[in-house]
Amino acid sequence: MWLIGYCLREAGKGMRRNGFLSIATAATAGIAMLVLAIFLLGAANLAHLADYVERQLQVSLFLADGVTAEQRDELASSVSQIEGVGEVVFVSKEQALERLREAFGENAALLDGIEDFNPLRDALEVGIKDGTSVAAVVEAVKDDPCVSEVSYGKELVARLLSVTRLLRIGILALAGLLGVATLFLIQNSIRLSVFARREEIAIMRLVGATDAVIRWPFIFEGLILASAGAALAAVTVTAAYAWAARFAALNLVFLPVLTVRATMGWVGPAVIVTGATTGAVGALLALRRWLRD
């Protein structure tokens, strides 16, 4: 209890005595956490976008002529049991024609008279929840005599999957690198702070201060400064993202953008916790070489 009070007081004094250095440390942590927050937001939105696009995926199973209703239902139920498959809907060739008519809009009259020899085919439309399950569906129905043709955005699926996977790995790696960079920056700032007070530390050791008493004020200092910087970064990013999300919602309607509440609810705390942790760990690393006898 005494130690906590003492350390807080000393950390406060330390920050006041080395005002400029303290501000620089907080700013360093703040900038690093700002970049981290931006990356996290980018990653979250990319994941959201990939998810969104994947959810639009659909596999159409065109049925062979003469497939009975029972065979059709059996096929539908077996396909719907594949993992990652959503709803399986039967679309008759009449319904398909109707859709075509709707799609033609004003020019629907062109389709008049086509009903009698409708060239379209009955189909099962398989909803896909997870892009990776497309292959499973294709594999399952490949040799089924009821299915005459399978249609899906083969190339699109493949490209989308590889791109989103790459993006996720890349962003994870970048976030990791940023974390390490922040750790080094804070370690250096605290090291400067320790260096500025090396005489004080030498005297503390001389008069019988334990390692804990010497170490904790610096750890508190690192923790407080980095958290303050990170908090400032979180506030800034929240404001900026709120503006950007509103702008996107109004002007880029086709782009699915996550709301501030959905993202900053976890990005904010994540950034502050990361900042605080790196601050404390950085301080600890900086102190190592000064705490030998």
Next chain:
Amino acid sequence: MIEFHDVSKVFDNRVRALSEVDLFIGKGEFAFVVGPSGAGKSTLLRLIYRADLPTKGSVIVDGRNLGTMRRSAIPFLRRNIGVVFQDFKLLPRRNVHENVAFALEVTGLARSETRKRVAQVLDVVGLRSKQRSYPDELSGGEQQRVSLARALANSPKILLADEPTGNLDPEAGASLMRHLVEISLLGTTVLVATHAKPIVDVFRARVIRLERGRVVSDEERSGYDGSLSPRGGAG
């Protein structure tokens, strides 16, 4: 209180600072450690507050062998040993009161106790009226007395002084020495490393003479260059 048994210290750069030193300094004793620069005086003191470990032999302080002492026990050893240096080692951005209080705060003493104790030790060195001054507003003699007050704050059993008068004028030096003698009379073991001949000659105390790391003489009531009442060799 302080025992050296066959102590040698060789530094990493192969400099031999102490050779086969045997010493016994009792409780409440006052002794000078004299000798030319580089004779090993500072090393001898540093071994007592365990800033260094001997290469050979053992150092026993207050019944504890420093060679086998755990790292975590060192701070508690040092709370029983006050150290005063030639360059005072005061913190320039703390005033007199804070410089002394510092030594008590880091041991976890309650703040009200700290205030009381700081006032006491500043009284001992006659600087209570200057407790709000900063080190650079004080004379060298006053700064060294602040440093002495800090060394005394934890009521140590041992007080070590490494060339304490080195940066002081003769008058301030003599005044500081009188303080050190008074402290030893109150039961603290005081060891003063110095090459200030006039001071050693005036005080006629025990004088341990080092040359090239060896104790060449150890005499009671002696002067800087040896004296009238030999004690009979080293030991």
